[in-house]
Ligand code: SF4
């Protein structure tokens with residue numbers, strides 16, 4: 001009789017909880033483009049069956065909740081399934097655009113954790129596009145952005161930052177010991193949050209660049225990358241800002257940009273060329289990517305005499321789910337002696353958002369703090385001493401929400417600066 | 421009928437944040453967004469956080485004679501949670517706590533809004549040696565509705581339908597009274613329904629027309645260390661069924677025994693309509709896949725069980741290959757067919773059953789799903805298949821032998837484009853025709869029946885039973901506020 005392999009000699013190990021890896025073989029998806037308008041995606045919305053799979057980490061151990069908007073708002077409308085079907089309703093004119101509808105779509109950090117769970121290929125790959133397209137429509141119809149977002153956007157247009165600060169103060173963080181090379185082809189794009197709020201990141205990054213003897217400069221013309229304007233559906237305004245930025249950097253002869261901000265990185269690297277059609281040809285590098293390269297080549301040397309530290313890593317949505325960068329920052333962390341990296345239950349594709357993106361922090365403070373506190377709690381449960389990320393916006397959000405100093409928040413740049 | 425005063429009164433019960441009569445919120449409760457059944461109307465959606473709050477809501481509804489529909493995900497393929505007469509939808513999802521797991525008596529006590537993802541996640545983390553029977557439904561669907569509506573679990577052969585997993589219930593009746601049934605009615609234990617009168621029947625199979633279940637005790641089972649999943653394949657369902665019936669009477673540690681046709685298996689892949697075989701039989705493709713899951717405590721026992729299963733398959737000239745081996749023999753783009761269902765291939769339940777409603781990328785799906793004598797399961801398939809083929813629909817069939825093989829379930833799914841009114845009309849026609857065709861077989865009773873099917877069964881039921889159902893309904897829901905217009909207990 002033919003031998004059957006199902007009778008294992010070793011106890012059969014239950015593989016439950018690891019199934020998502022098997023789902024790489026999902027069926028063919030319809031050929032769709034990104035960055036289109038609502039009408040383009042209208043035949044996908046109703047593929048959604050409101051099944052709720054997008055609420056929890058699919059086939060992952062623990063099946064943890066992953067949607068800040070839904071977990072806070074609770075009603076179906078706040079989860080991706082609800083948003084898909086509301087998009088279907090407005091696109092088929094079953095429901096009218098209202099302030100409430102806009103409010104629902106803006107109460108979402110666009111973290112895209114939901115899309116990673118839905119196994120309908122078109123929704124999995126493209127739902128982020130229509131979440132944006134709904135915001136664009138809200139703006140066109142006068143229901144968006146939210147008032148606070150409109151206020152900061154006006155300020156971005158005037159003073160080039162959303163923090164109600166003066167452009168003239170943008171470089172106030174810059175210490176005199178930082179050496180810049182006026183004719184450098186490489187620019188460090190600092191971004192608004194590091195310029196005005198998390199200046200430690202800017203200083204650490206500039207110092208790292210100096211210690212590596214990299215020729216770089218920071219442009220006085222540096223302005224908001226436009227991400228906070230773009231993410232709130234104000235595409236036209238954002239595009240204008242982007243065009244000016246590209247022109248300034250091209251005029252300055254910049255060939256490569258290093259940025260320590262996840263949002264700026266995503267915007268320069270993806271939104272500028274793919275949404276705004278600005279083929280700037282500038283190489284965009286995120287700091288961890290750059291650090292990893294330098295560590296691998298041996299140019300960046302880590303000091304061995306540092307005290308041990310348990311840390312956990314928070315994946316910023318803008319480099320994680322938006323750009324697919326999960327491992328580089330971890331690889332950098334793993335190369336630092338004494339650092340013990342402990343993962344939170346929700347990591348990589350399933351990481352819980354810090355709650356600051358998508359305009360949420362300015363417009364929906366309660367939701368934003370809810371998301372941040374949930375993440376901080378999760379980080380604490382790992383017993384880590386610090387939650388490390390590589391996005392100034394995440395860092396600022398954590399710092400503002402950590403109450404009793406039981407855990408500290410750090411940026412990867414700050415950590416690396418300490419050990420070189 | 422719904423005034424601002426009522427909304428304010430409800431707000432004072434659960435807090436402003438958890439009540440809404442905004443059309444953008446209530447829209448998502450007015451239809452199940454899957455089936456071809458008509459839309460309903462939700463006036464107010466509300467999310468209580470405790471049984472006491474549910475009681476208060478029911479009191480307000482009684483006072484104002486407003487319909488109430490209990491709701492967790494609203495997905496059931498029979499549209500039975502669609503509010504037919506407007507009113508309040510009580511969305512239970514805030515009540516999603518797992519209150520207790522008793523490993524000795526092997527049960528868990530859950531709140532009314534616990535989803536399969538909640539339960540599975542909790543057990544995996546805190547009680548890894550125990551498992552619940554789990555549906556092949558999406559993770560966001562509710563455990564308790566599934567038990568109440570005779571849903572089927574992946575321990576179906578071992579434990580029966582979801583209803584048989586129920587140990588006890590706490591519920592708010594339509595009258596507003598809080599009751600407990602089972603051992604929990606007089607003790608802190610939720611070990612079972614015996615030996616008092618079994619009043620769980622006041623809630624099981626009533627489609628939410630008697631009350632709102634706020635807690636339930638459900639059976640858990642030990643997760644044994646040895647498991648195998650076989651997938652014998654036969655040319656036709658008729659050829660495969662006798663094997664499954666024989667296995668159902670053989671013991672052999674079998675926890676799940678499913679009869680699947682190729683159409684249904686294809687639907688698991690979310691393939692495009694033009695990538696699927698409408699009629700695999702005509703193409704000479706094998707149409708029967710039999711899923712046999714067995715588990716054991718010791719290696720020796722496991723080997724003996726597997727050998728016996730293999731021998732029985734050989735008796736029927738069917739290759740008893742494992743799911744993994746069968747999958748590997750499939751073309752690459754079809755290897756996910758069944759793989760994400762079984763642990764031995766890295767899969768697990770619950771699962772997003774997207775194929776079921778998304779097969780043709782139209783997002784609509786509905787079934788004629790019935791309990792049926794094991795004698796008639798192959799006939800059921802053939803009758804429903806004929807209708808599907810007539811309408812050029814890929815027949816998607818799946819049957820499950822339950823509770824040691826004492827009965828089984830048989831269901832045929834169809835898909836349609838829910839954005840196309842003509843397609844919806846055709847889907848309804850196909851469903852009605854399948855329903856009519858399978859009634860030729862005695863003992864076919866639909867579960868989670870949509871409203872149009874309910875009357876059929878009411879007419880068929882002997883008058884004394886119908887009267888008893890009506891009398892009970894009047895006692896537990898005197899103002900007929902609970903899910904009116906739905907279910908066998910509805911008007
Ligand atoms: S988006 Fe996908 S996972 Fe979420 S409800 Fe819709 S079909 Fe389900």
Ligand code: SF4
Pocket residue numbers: 066067068069070078079080107108109110111112113114115353
């Ligand atoms: S993008 Fe994030 S916040 Fe928005 S619906 Fe998806 S998971 Fe929720």
